[in-house]
Amino acid sequence: MKKWAACASFISTCSVAVFCVTASLSLAERIVAKDTPLRGDMEVDHGERVMANRLVGIGPSQYGHYITRANINGVKVAALIDTGASVVALSYEDAERAGLNPLRLKFDRRVRTANGIANAAPVTLSQVVVEGILVKNVEGMVMRKGAMRGTLLGMSFLRRLQGFRLEHGTLYLED
Template sequence: MSVVGLALVALGIVLAVLVFSHDNQSVVGLEPDQLASLAVSGSLLAVIVAGFWHQFRGNLGANLRAALIWGVLALALVAGYAYRDDARTVGARILGAVRPGSAVVGTDGSVTITRRADGDFHVRAEINGQSHGFQFDTGASAVVLTAETAAALGIRPTASEFAVRVSTANGTTVAAPVFLESLRVGTIVERRVPALVSRPGALRDNLLGMSFLDRLSGFEVRGDRLILRGS
């Protein structure tokens, strides 16, 4: 007997039970109206399933392959959602290894920078929303910008503002004090950061110095990784 035939027989049995039972008498723990609704719904579901199965069985091999592919995709989506945090962390670490200087944000909120091949820590940071590169330098008392970076940010000190003496790899020079509205490394953001602007040609790279680092709750170097922790 087909699935549709079995569904009709079951529906007939349920209807017969309902006809010969008292109106207020429960059947297998269900009220008569509940049992009737369940029987009708089950019969309709059986007819629908039988129709789909008839179509599915017509090209069974191809349909099974398609069902298997969709099942694998569904499992991949579920696994991706369940382990999304781990996948994000792994992806960030791969990016940090491929592009040294990129900030890798840990689950504890710390930011990790991978050392470059030349041995320095090159940190990508955002100043007032603009991305610029910095050399990590604990020997610098402040964040120091090259004249070119400052100009790109719209910061152009006058000649009289260059009054702070600083020591660089090229010798002693003077710099102009400024405040950066925001300085972001990964998820770490500091506001109104004191900084210095060097004279044109006096400095090759921006320096991520202590006026930013002192605001952090901590920072450390572990092998080829620089770890920053926000305040």
């Protein structure tokens, strides 16, 4: 009988140890997650899919600009986040890569840029994704060939977020 009691005590002790290790790992994951942007879907116990709020931090480049990788219409492009730009502005080359076919666009809109007045073609971007944050049907402009290098993520994307803020040198985007 003492043998069974000792065995039961040992099994109970092992179960508590496994539970404690598992609980510690879970707590550590939550502590790390507290300082980590939330990304993706979460699965809740009863099987529903719930979209998690995402808070994404983007640090400045060596020149103080906020540059990120954006996925526009399924194509990855480098993009400068620009709160002074009214819309998402794509270079001619990025527009080609994103399947917008600039040869068929009408460059009939006059826009004011940092380099002066230029002609641009209005477009609607089916989707813009930045660090897992998806915004659909985003107003944009395609610039004439050679008018601009790269893409600007302007207010037509940013105003569709829950918010954005600059804090301690990091630009935070929230959906």
